[in-house]
Amino acid sequence: MKVYTTLQALEADLTVSRGCSVALGFFDGVHLGHQAVIRAAATDAAENGRSAAVFTFQLPLSSTMKGGRLQDEAEKHRVMESLGVEHYMEPPFEDVCGLSPEEFVDQILHRGFKARAVFCGDNFTFGKKAAGNVEMLRQLCAPLGIRVQVVPMTQYQGAPVSSTRIRAALAAGDIPAVNAMLGRPYRIGFAVRHGKGLGRTLGFPTINQIYPEGFAQPKYGIYITRVKVNGQWYAGATGFGTRPTVNTTGEGATCETFIPDFSGQLYGEEPELEFYEYIAPSQKFDTLEELTACVNGAAAKAKEYFARHPMDE
Ligand SMILES: Cc1cc2nc3c(=O)[nH]c(=O)nc-3n(C[C@H](O)[C@H](O)[C@H](O)COP(=O)(O)O)c2cc1C
Numbered sequence: 516m517k518v519y520t521t522l523q524a525l526e527a528d529l530t531v532s533r534g535c536s537v538a539l540g541f542f543d544g545v546h547l548g549h550q551a552v553i554r555a556a557a558t559d560a561a562e563n564g565r566s567a568a569v570f571t572f573q574l575p576l577s578s579t580m581k582g583g584r585l586q587d588e589a590e591k592h593r594v595m596e597s598l599g600v601e602h603y604m605e606p607p608f609e610d611v612c613g614l615s616p617e618e619f620v621d622q623i624l625h626r627g628f629k630a631r632a633v634f635c636g637d638n639f640t641f642g643k644k645a646a647g648n649v650e651m652l653r654q655l656c657a658p659l660g661i662r663v664q665v666v667p668m669t670q671y672q673g674a675p676v677s678s679t680r681i682r683a684a685l686a687a688g689d690i691p692a693v694n695a696m697l698g699r700p701y702r703i704g705f706a707v708r709h710g711k712g713l714g715r716t717l718g719f720p721t722i723n724q725i726y727p728e729g730f731a732q733p734k735y736g737i738y739i740t741r742v743k744v745n746g747q748w749y750a751g752a753t754g755f756g757t758r759p760t761v762n763t764t765g766e767g768a769t770c771e772t773f774i775p776d777f778s779g780q781l782y783g784e785e786p787e788l789e790f791y792e793y794i795a796p797s798q799k800f801d802t803l804e805e806l807t808a809c810v811n812g813a814a815a816k817a818k819e820y821f822a823r824h825p826m827d828e
């Protein structure tokens with residue numbers, strides 16, 4: 516998959532000259548609805564001898580326009596590529612937010628991608644102040660011979676899937692709903708940082724991953740997870756929150772995972788951590804023995820869970 520951050524780079528690539536079938540949107544999380552839009556573009560490209568393309572944009576993590584991020588850029592690129600995307604354009608938001616709907620269609624779709632067909636959902640908006648909608652897209656594309664295909668909204672439990680809804684389910688700890696709407700397990704891959712080393716002395720060493728500013732966070736509590744280490748998945752028990760039992764200095768939330776069947780050094784690595792179920796809220800325990808029993812109980816539940824749901828790739 517070729518990634519472009521400027522219109523000039525896209526225009527300079529001769530391989531787009533056979534014309535593109537282009538999926539349009541921000542696509543945070545690349546959820547089931549997004550996948551339907553992107554697959555429609557990829558199928559159209561394959562059937563008509565064109566290139567499969569995505570137009571999106573980059574938003575700084577500090578931007579609140581779209582809410583907390585569900586995945587990082589590297590993960591987004593991996594999923595896009597797995598869906599067959601060949602040309603992926605993601606200019607910074609400030610480079611495109613001032614374009615009128617007419618300029619967007621002419622400069623980006625027509626001249627940049629040499630688009631022959633574009634794909635989006637019912638709720639797609641574009642151009643300065645999101646002034647363009649699907650109807651306007653059709654009107655502007657028709658004279659240029661660009662077909663507009665609106666993909667029916669993918670539903671989950673009677674309502675459309677959206678990134679906003681997935682963020683809300685994550686904040687509520689409803690991981691089965693999050694995973695169902697994403698079409699794969701929710702995962703993070705943040706670097707492992709040093710903790711206080713207390714877990715190790717209590718018999719449960721943990722990997723500590725810190726959510727960067729700007730990412731959507733799960734509800735505070737205890738989760739069944741799995742972790743990929745050296746290419747192998749292990750059951751994990753994760754505590755996400757402010758660790759009220761041991762937090763004496765008002766530190767922020769950490770994501771701490773005990774991997775009962777693994778021992779080794781993971782500092783600085785970026786292991787994938789996948790979430791499966793919320794088990795219980797975090798508590799402020801009176802003793803470290805109670806905290807240890809809680810962590811060991813969660814680890815036993817995680818192992819039982821994966822005994823019932825064998826791990827695949
Ligand atoms: C499965 C799991 C559940 C946890 N639950 C709680 C909890 O309920 N209350 C709490 O204060 N800390 C909880 N923690 C965080 C521990 O307090 C923390 O991992 C421990 O103090 C070790 O920290 P360290 O990595 O800085 O050594 C939990 C950690 C894990 C792995």
Ligand SMILES: Nc1ncnc2c1ncn2[C@@H]1O[C@H](COP(=O)(O)OP(=O)(O)OP(=O)(O)O)[C@@H](O)[C@H]1O
Nearest residue numbers: 539540541542548635636639668669676677678679
């Ligand atoms: N459930 C869905 N089914 C089909 N297409 C969808 C669905 N949700 C979004 N789309 C389309 O996918 C593209 C990307 O949408 P967008 O990034 O705005 O996602 P979203 O889930 O609607 O996000 P948010 O909740 O943050 O508004 C757009 O073309 C949009 O119309």
